[in-house]
Amino acid sequence: MVRSKVASAARAALATSRGYATASSPVSAASRSHKVVVIGGGTAGLAISHQLLRSGRFVQDDIAIVDPALWHNYQPGWTLVGGGLKTREELRQPLHGLIDPKLKFYNESVGTFTPEENYITLGNSNKLNYDHLIVAPGVALDFGSVKGLSEALAAPEESAVSTIYSYDTCANVFPSIEKLKKGNAIFTQPAGVIKCAGAPQKIMWLALDYWKKAGLYDPTNPAGSAIKIAFATGTPTMFGVPKYSAKLEELRKERGVEGLFTHDLVAIEGKKATFARPNGAANVTRDFDLLHVVPKMGPHAFVKNSALANEAGYVDVDDGTTRHKKFGNVWSAGDASSLPTSKTAAAVTAEAPVLVQNLLRTIDGKEPDAIYDGYTSCPLLTEYGKVLLAEFKYGGVPKETFGKWFGIDQAIPRKEFYHLKKTFFPWVYYQAMVKGNWGGPKGWL
Numbered sequence: 001m002v003r004s005k006v007a008s009a010a011r012a013a014l015a016t017s018r019g020y021a022t023a024s025s026p027v028s029a030a031s032r033s034h035k036v037v038v039i040g041g042g043t044a045g046l047a048i049s050h051q052l053l054r055s056g057r058f059v060q061d062d063i064a065i066v067d068p069a070l071w072h073n074y075q076p077g078w079t080l081v082g083g084g085l086k087t088r089e090e091l092r093q094p095l096h097g098l099i100d101p102k103l104k105f106y107n108e109s110v111g112t113f114t115p116e117e118n119y120i121t122l123g124n125s126n127k128l129n130y131d132h133l134i135v136a137p138g139v140a141l142d143f144g145s146v147k148g149l150s151e152a153l154a155a156p157e158e159s160a161v162s163t164i165y166s167y168d169t170c171a172n173v174f175p176s177i178e179k180l181k182k183g184n185a186i187f188t189q190p191a192g193v194i195k196c197a198g199a200p201q202k203i204m205w206l207a208l209d210y211w212k213k214a215g216l217y218d219p220t221n222p223a224g225s226a227i228k229i230a231f232a233t234g235t236p237t238m239f240g241v242p243k244y245s246a247k248l249e250e251l252r253k254e255r256g257v258e259g260l261f262t263h264d265l266v267a268i269e270g271k272k273a274t275f276a277r278p279n280g281a282a283n284v285t286r287d288f289d290l291l292h293v294v295p296k297m298g299p300h301a302f303v304k305n306s307a308l309a310n311e312a313g314y315v316d317v318d319d320g321t322t323r324h325k326k327f328g329n330v331w332s333a334g335d336a337s338s339l340p341t342s343k344t345a346a347a348v349t350a351e352a353p354v355l356v357q358n359l360l361r362t363i364d365g366k367e368p369d370a371i372y373d374g375y376t377s378c379p380l381l382t383e384y385g386k387v388l389l390a391e392f393k394y395g396g397v398p399k400e401t402f403g404k405w406f407g408i409d410q411a412i413p414r415k416e417f418y419h420l421k422k423t424f425f426p427w428v429y430y431q432a433m434v435k436g437n438w439g440g441p442k443g444w445l
């Protein structure tokens with residue numbers, strides 16, 4: 001840290017004296033080496049770093065974590081913030097406090113990857129050499145994907161537009177639900193890959209339940225209700241897994257929610273939302289009195305524009321081993337990876353142990369033998385007090401933890417799953433998962 005400060009001060013002084021920035025010719029950029037460099041202090045980065053440390057095979061500073069963030073957020077909880085059930089503050093912790101002191105923490109951004117020569121540069125131009133690299137920086141929200149969205153989110157009271165998808169905005173969602181007494185409420189989901197594909201409708205189901213209890217929405221008489229509810233999604237169905245999609249479609253119809261499928265939000269102007277349609281069909285514009293938006297998401301530019309990315313911009317790893325397809329000492333898990341599953345913290349519970357086992361075997365000169373089956377989960381709030389616990393693997397095939405134990409059908413919303421979602425998962429997450437002790441359905445590691 002001290003060294004990097006000196007280096008950047010020297011660079012700044014030089015840049016000033018020459019009158020231009022010298023990013024390409026740093027004066028004395030420091031160079032350090034680590035056995036493992038982990039990009040990202042999010043769910044995947046923390047779980048994997050601590051699982052590696054717990055293997056007992058690494059000493060002080062063998063493993064480094066790179067992340068510019070000051071805070072770590074329990075993002076699965078933001079739906080609960082949107083539903084007025086938790087505060088955003090109680091879901092976050094300072095990132096440095098979650099990192100074991102045996103790990104070297106670079107609280108910096110990433111500049112570039114040079115996998116051919118086994119190093120990365122940091123945003124401050126310092127160089128980190130590695131034996132193994134783990135890339136887990138997550139995905140970026142693209143607020144620019146919807147015209148007028150950034151401006152609308154900055155003035156939530158006037159615009160009636162909000163989103164649970166960021167720390168800055170999630171606290172505005174519940175007040176907007178409470179404030180609405182009549183009119184059109186529209187909940188959107190974009191076409192394309194997002195994290196937690198169920199969240200765009202979870203917040204809708206909570207809002208519906210809230211308005212129902214407030215006497216403003218009657219599911220048996222939606223046309224005669226003060227509030228009308230529509231789910232506008234760029235996707236063709238309620239959910240990507242047929243088993244759960246069927247149940248959610250049944251709920252949508254039962255509850256009188258209008259389904260606007262293959263409607264991809266592209267613009268907000270005043271109280272009008274415009275949706276693109278496929279196959280050159282004309283755009284559709286709808287008036288709203290409340291709009292809950294989910295922006296498009298995608299890989300960070302520093303990943304997308306690197307030699308590590310596949311065509312879509314994700315870190316190009318093997319679906320089973322999590323090892324990079326071209327660079328044998330590069331690995332990825334979590335949202336930034338190309339693993340073709342739904343992007344959730346639950347997925348990381350299954351990905352992390354596979355990555356760790358395979359990386360350790362590779363260090364020993366053996367071939368990877370652990371295989372990730374695509375396990376992921378979506379605890380889908382369908383009302384206050386009930387959750388449909390979708391759990392599935394590659395191919396959208398259900399893989400239900402509790403079905404196996406108790407013979408129950410997890411497509412049926414239950415109060416027990418609600419307690420898991422609201423109380424147990426946030427607790428076990430900070431208590432064990434980020435420390436490398438939690439294997440999801442496998443329990444404590």
Ligand code: UQ1
Pocket residue numbers: 076345346349377378379401425426428429433439440441
């Ligand atoms: C899980 O382990 C986890 O992380 C703590 C979640 O929180 C985000 C989950 O949503 C799920 C489903 C799991 C999986 C664990 C079990 C016991 C099914």
